[in-house]
Amino acid sequence: MMAAKSPNGPPPWISGALLVDAGLPNFYTDRETAKYVAANEAQISALKGRPATKETRQLLATADEFGPTRHAYHGISWPRNVPATVIASSKTPFDTPQDAQLWRDAQAQFAKAAANRNLVIAKGSSHDIPADRPDVVIKAVDAMVKAHGH
Template identity: 40%
Template sequence: MVKHLNPLYRKAIALGTGVVVAASLLACSAPNAASSPSSATSAPAPATPAPKTRKVTNAEHELVFHVVDGKLPALVLDAGGGLGSSYWKDMAPRLAKATGSKVVTYDRAGEGESDEISGPWRVENAVSDLEAGLRELGLTKNVVLVSHSIAGEVATNFVHKNPGWVSGAVLVDANVPDFFTDEMLTAFEPVIEKQRAALLTQASTKKNRQLLAVMVDYAPVHRVFHQLTWPKDVPVTAIVASGTPFADSPEAAKMWRDAQVRFAQGPNRKHVLAENTTHEGIVTERPEIIAGAVDDVLKTIR
């Protein structure tokens, strides 16, 4: 039985929404040492193309996608709950330059510049929105998902619903089915209800509305998620932050780490521990680990 989970309770919503915030560099070229004093310095490396914004309508709401042009496979970066495409503002150009791939970031419904929608948050709706955007961009194959926190749920459901679209994935301290056992969900239920009641007393904000939407039917929704498995034919790397979302609860942190290890077992799966990182800051704290994992996946599928 799970005991002493008050710290876990304080973090419960962070897991479901990814509200715990979790997102590099263009080098100048140096002068050519072999050149004569009169020769010009070497030309700078080509600049990464500026992202282009595309607006996509799905189910009567508008979604905003940003695309850096490049070759396939395309990298689709999906941030945690409460976060928009700006989460990847440093990572996206780094990956575009390092890989030459097309890089896509976007705002899920209710986040960033995309429209809000009423009703509870449902992963099926998030998957439908991503499908609509990728179809509009002509990306129905050769896609690599890079998914943080709650976007792990979107990724897992997406690969099941759309076989053949996704060639590989990198999960960045992401929600994986193995974590959401009955034991954990039973522990979550009372705190979710308590925090839901507290949020209802506060001013309505975009962030609060997203939190409330995720809380609806939290346990039954995640019991369904717990039943999913990652397809064996899609390579996936699970990067785990050493800090985990439960920095103040060693017991819960161990459960999170153990679930990530279980998830990574089997063919076409890798587990990477990102030392000296937090759940919310891993993208800026150790961007080279994410870039390396993406490069490994690309080498596997190209």
């Protein structure tokens, strides 16, 4: 027997989602995507000059699709009926203050876009939140299950 989808909530097999310092659709504007594509051009050129290996082929394929994938990703939206907790690192994965702020803004905007979303900052954490602050991840999972579990 197949479980029916609830019009007011996520499918019955999903309690919600935990997005850990995730690259969210609203971050990948045309400007940001173009900036990262351009920033990687030298590395891609260097890879093209190296002997073809499984690793270089994979990296080149990923690089070729980076821009188009991010453009498409920017155009999608998260289902409003799926609860989400965004856990953001206090130290973003970016070196410049401008990029770090854009990342933080995207996390906050995503969390504010629906009443069933929230933002948690993992204080003292790098981009590798599960390694740096597993307690924050565990607490968020527990809270999600308690609030929306089935």
